[in-house]
Amino acid sequence: MSDPPTETPVEDTLVSGETDFDVPQAVLDRISNREFTEWYSEQQFQTNILEGQAYFNGPSPPKDPDRHSPSKLLQCHRKASYARQNAPREGTPPEGLFWIGTEFEEQVIVPFLQDITTQNTYVTNSLWIDAEIVVDGTELRVRGSTDPAIVTPDAEPLLVTEIKTTTSLDHLSKPKPHHRAQLHAYLFALDREYDHSVTDGMIVYGSRKTLNIEAFHIEFDAGFWERVVDWMREQTVFERSGELPPATPERDWECNYCSFKHRCGQGDSPYADIGYDGLLPAFTGYDRQNLVDYLEAHDGRDARLTPALAHQYPELVDEYGAYDWSCSRCSESYAWDTVEWDGNTDDLPFCPTCAESGVLVTVSGPEPHEQLDVK
Numbered sequence: 001m002s003d004p005p006t007e008t009p010v011e012d013t014l015v016s017g018e019t020d021f022d023v024p025q026a027v028l029d030r031i032s033n034r035e036f037t038e039w040y041s042e043q044q045f046q047t048n049i050l051e052g053q054a055y056f057n058g059p060s061p062p063k064d065p066d067r068h069s070p071s072k073l074l075q076c077h078r079k080a081s082y083a084r085q086n087a088p089r090e091g092t093p094p095e096g097l098f099w100i101g102t103e104f105e106e107q108v109i110v111p112f113l114q115d116i117t118t119q120n121t122y123v124t125n126s127l128w129i130d131a132e133i134v135v136d137g138t139e140l141r142v143r144g145s146t147d148p149a150i151v152t153p154d155a156e157p158l159l160v161t162e163i164k165t166t167t168s169l170d171h172l173s174k175p176k177p178h179h180r181a182q183l184h185a186y187l188f189a190l191d192r193e194y195d196h197s198v199t200d201g202m203i204v205y206g207s208r209k210t211l212n213i214e215a216f217h218i219e220f221d222a223g224f225w226e227r228v229v230d231w232m233r234e235q236t237v238f239e240r241s242g243e244l245p246p247a248t249p250e251r252d253w254e255c256n257y258c259s260f261k262h263r264c265g266q267g268d269s270p271y272a273d274i275g276y277d278g279l280l281p282a283f284t285g286y287d288r289q290n291l292v293d294y295l296e297a298h299d300g301r302d303a304r305l306t307p308a309l310a311h312q313y314p315e316l317v318d319e320y321g322a323y324d325w326s327c328s329r330c331s332e333s334y335a336w337d338t339v340e341w342d343g344n345t346d347d348l349p350f351c352p353t354c355a356e357s358g359v360l361v362t363v364s365g366p367e368p369h370e371q372l373d374v375k
């Protein structure tokens, strides 16, 4: 009979590293931002399919000129058009803010409303709205879904909310006009749809830092709604004309947070008044996901990476392709990876052919308007 096994003290095992398991180096190597963002993106893809919202996966087509979303009202017309026409977004998508906003609404505000609502009234996560408006002969349509609403047992709305999270509640003495516009779109559409009038809403701001809230009771204001409808009509007219709207932000800070400020002319790059199509040739401030979204949205128009972006994201070249560097002096062109370059967009590479004859002139990728639909 063999001796009973003796227990090895845990400390000895950890110190000596003599365990039956390998050090999970493969796991350590995979804990990276790249791995995480790809995983998170796949999770969202699966969730959209699970929830019957597969249309959120992949790019959406450019919006019809007459159609408006409640969350996109009363903002800079040019910014709205860039977004509606799928112009490439600069910077990083605020996924964290979206996630916190959704969690705050679903995990905190909905249960709170359920607990405080009166007998025989209920809480619904959202209501679908779809309303047509004709103003001065222009047909407009506002479609979307509301935030949580208090409803009757027949699910008819009594009070609609708009929930926003914010960094701080300090200095928040009244709701922001574009949030008021969003709530007014809900009230206008629901009031039309139901036999009883729907005139009351709440805009609730939640602090991401303290979880305190500030709530504003809003009653439908016909004069304010007229201003919103006028904004929609103007946007529709701009969109139908196909022209880039003027750079007229609705709020002082709007350009600072705008995802199109470089192509618009409000960034520190040498571009201004660029249209909806094409990537900025000497700009590498596109986040990988935003870039992929743009390339996918314009797949049928042969969108590719600029040579500068091909240097930054070489792993995307196989799938999407890359434009050549080209020289405006000698008209020579070069594949993106055949010209040596350190990636500094302030110092684009010199044309090798011109350099041979002693002339230093930089090469660049095609201009934005030259990039799509090229045969």
Ligand code: SF4
Pocket (backbone or CB within 6 Å): 076, 077, 078, 079, 246, 247, 248, 249, 254, 255, 256, 258, 259, 260, 261, 264, 265, 266
């Ligand atoms: S940078 Fe300013 S003016 Fe230009 S599109 Fe954005 S918000 Fe409008």
